Amino acid sequence: MASTLRTKRLLRExxxxxxxxxxxxxxxxxxxxxxxxxxxxxxxGTMYADEEYSLLFEFPAEYPLESPIVTFTxxxxxxxxxxxxxxxxxxxxxxHWCPVLTVDAICQSILSMLSGCEKKVRPERDDVYVKTAxxxxxxxxxxxxxx
Amino acid sequence: xxxFIDLEDPSDWPRGFEHLRELEKLLRCPVCKEYLETPxxxxxxxxxxxxxxxxxxxxxETKCPSCRAQTAEGDLYPNRLIESIMRExxxxxxxxxxxxxxAAKSDSLNNPRKKQRVSxxxxxxxxxxxxxxxxxxxxxxxxxxxxxNSGVVDLSSSDIEKIADTAMAEEDNxxxxxxxxxxxxxxxxxxxxxxxxxxxxxxxxxSSNSVSCPNCRTNIRSNRINWHLDRCLAxxxxxxxxxxxxxxxxxKSQPTAAKLQLLPPRAAQFxxxxxxxxxxxxxxxxxxxxxxxxxxxxxxxxxxxxQMRHTEWVNIFMANADSETPVSHRVLLRRLSAWEDALxxxxxxxxxxxxxxxxxxxxxxSKYADSFAELxxxxxxxxxxxxxx
Numbered sequence: 001m002a003s004t005l006r007t008k009r010l011l012r013e014x015x016x017x018x019x020x021x022x023x024x025x026x027x028x029x030x031x032x033x034x035x036x037x038x039x040x041x042x043x044x045g046t047m048y049a050d051e052e053y054s055l056l057f058e059f060p061a062e063y064p065l066e067s068p069i070v071t072f073t074x075x076x077x078x079x080x081x082x083x084x085x086x087x088x089x090x091x092x093x094x095x096h097w098c099p100v101l102t103v104d105a106i107c108q109s110i111l112s113m114l115s116g117c118e119k120k121v122r123p124e125r126d127d128v129y130v131k132t133a134x135x136x137x138x139x140x141x142x143x144x145x146x147x
Numbered sequence: 148x149x150x151f152i153d154l155e156d157p158s159d160w161p162r163g164f165e166h167l168r169e170l171e172k173l174l175r176c177p178v179c180k181e182y183l184e185t186p187x188x189x190x191x192x193x194x195x196x197x198x199x200x201x202x203x204x205x206x207x208e209t210k211c212p213s214c215r216a217q218t219a220e221g222d223l224y225p226n227r228l229i230e231s232i233m234r235e236x237x238x239x240x241x242x243x244x245x246x247x248x249x250a251a252k253s254d255s256l257n258n259p260r261k262k263q264r265v266s267x268x269x270x271x272x273x274x275x276x277x278x279x280x281x282x283x284x285x286x287x288x289x290x291x292x293x294x295x296n297s298g299v300v301d302l303s304s305s306d307i308e309k310i311a312d313t314a315m316a317e318e319d320n321x322x323x324x325x326x327x328x329x330x331x332x333x334x335x336x337x338x339x340x341x342x343x344x345x346x347x348x349x350x351x352x353x354s355s356n357s358v359s360c361p362n363c364r365t366n367i368r369s370n371r372i373n374w375h376l377d378r379c380l381a382x383x384x385x386x387x388x389x390x391x392x393x394x395x396x397x398x399k400s401q402p403t404a405a406k407l408q409l410l411p412p413r414a415a416q417f418x419x420x421x422x423x424x425x426x427x428x429x430x431x432x433x434x435x436x437x438x439x440x441x442x443x444x445x446x447x448x449x450x451x452x453x454q455m456r457h458t459e460w461v462n463i464f465m466a467n468a469d470s471e472t473p474v475s476h477r478v479l480l481r482r483l484s485a486w487e488d489a490l491x492x493x494x495x496x497x498x499x500x501x502x503x504x505x506x507x508x509x510x511x512x513s514k515y516a517d518s519f520a521e522l523x524x525x526x527x528x529x530x531x532x533x534x535x536x
Contacts, residue, residue, distance in 0.1 A: 004485075004486065004489050005178075005179050005200070005203075006493075007489075008179065008180075008181065009179055009180055012156065012180050013180075015156065016156070016158065019158055061490070061493055061494065062207070064178060064179075065203060065204055065207045065208075066207075096215070098210075098211075098212050098213060098214075098215055099177075099178045099200075099204050099212040100177035100178060100212055100213045102180075
């Protein structure tokens with residue numbers, strides 16, 4: 001929809017993530033404006049300390065009115081809310097997305113989700129989900145517990 | 148590319164000026180991250196956004212973009228105070244940043260040890276003194292301007308430049324976009340005299356105490372408005388009566404050729420009907436096309452395209468109506484077509500990425516032939532097994 005809004009905002013966010021001094025979130029590559037790979041580094045003192053994972057961001061034409069598609073690529077962290085195909089069960093990526101959220105906000109949410117983990121396990125019925133899931137996690141109907 | 152380097156950002160504020168950084172963040176729209184344009188406050192939750200941004204969000208989903216509280220267009224109210232605060236902040240921003248950088252430089256030169264503890268207080272005191280000298284000296288010279296921007300970004304990395312180039316190619320040529328405004332800052336002296344048509348129109352309005360006629364939208368000097376309205380409503384010619392029309396030369400600032408040219412001479416006569424929201428599902432394609440034609444906007448394309456265009460037009464139109472300084476409907480039409488151009492370019496690039504050449508596909512198939520065979524074998528074996536449920 002608002003393509004100039006999208007381009008301007010993505011450029012600004014790209015700039016911010018490049019300039020960011022946060023050690024846990026770094027830009028790995030952004031060959032085009034609509035597809036970025038961001039490297040996440042587990043927070044010190046948590047179960048994922050010093051582990052590195054790559055997050056793939058794909059921005060739809062309607063971004064930021066619509067949420068980006070966010071998945072882990074390569075090795076996926078073992079976490080009760082992260083499926084082995086990289087899909088993440090996080091409400092702000094789907095039905096609780098709001099346009100004021102940014103790439104950085106998403107990264108911080110995922111980091112805090114990792115940090116709050118008490119036991120490294122895959123989600124229940126991970127194999128079933130991985131076999132039946134559509135390529136985009138946005139096509140999955142998620143049921144969020146809590147809150 | 149230049150425009151990208153000049154991108155203003157809250158992170159331009161150096162260490163020790165966190166309050167100003169926060170202030171700038173607050174004066175930016177949470178949706179587009181640009182300075183608030185015609186800020187509208189959502190009654191109920193009290194969040195503030197650009198008029199166009201919040202209208203686009205609500206058109207998509209009737210919720211506040213910040214807190215997801217139920218929101219309709221009727222819940223939006225203009226916030227003029229924020230608009231004025233933001234305008235003043237923007238005017239002082241470069242001046243203050245230049246002063247800060249100049250002060251920091253002289254500070255480190257005079258007393259190298261002091262550099263370690265550049266406290267906020269001392270910097271601000273220096274900033275004030277430098278600001279006063281700066282304002283006397285045509286606000287900012289080229290070198291100061293550069294020093295202000297030098298802290299902005301280190302964009303030497305080639306990848307980001309590449310992305311910016313392609314992205315900027317996609318960008319439309321909207322004359323009043325921030326990028327253009329930023330690019331103009333390259334020439335600080337000129338920037339002080341030439342600015343966008345909207346700003347000029349605003350200057351005209353405020354400095355000459357004029358009001359816009361509610362009937363024909365011409366700018367009329369306030370003491371002539373009653374006389375003008377009588378004639379205007381009676382249908383008598385009053386547009387070009389010299390006394391009624393605001394004379395440009397009466398403004399305080401020096402009139403320039405650019406100013407005279409930028410004022411659209413026939414803008415007042417060109418007014419389009421106010422669009423309303425439509426229930427698209429209840430309209431046939433031909434009926435929607437007729438509505439678009441009646442509204443004076445392009446009526447080409449299929450129903451989906453017309454629907455998108457109409458939604459955007461309603462948003463642009465209403466946001467303009469909210470504005471303190473509305474632009475003419477001609478400018479709005481240009482923005483609509485620029486928006487549509489950018490949209491079609493974007494979908495083209497997406498298609499180009501998706502549809503690779505046959506060679507690519509063949510290459511891919513040969514590269515992953517083994518994996519494919521393996522997958523096929525796996526699929527065969529799992530089919531023979533009973534369902535995993």
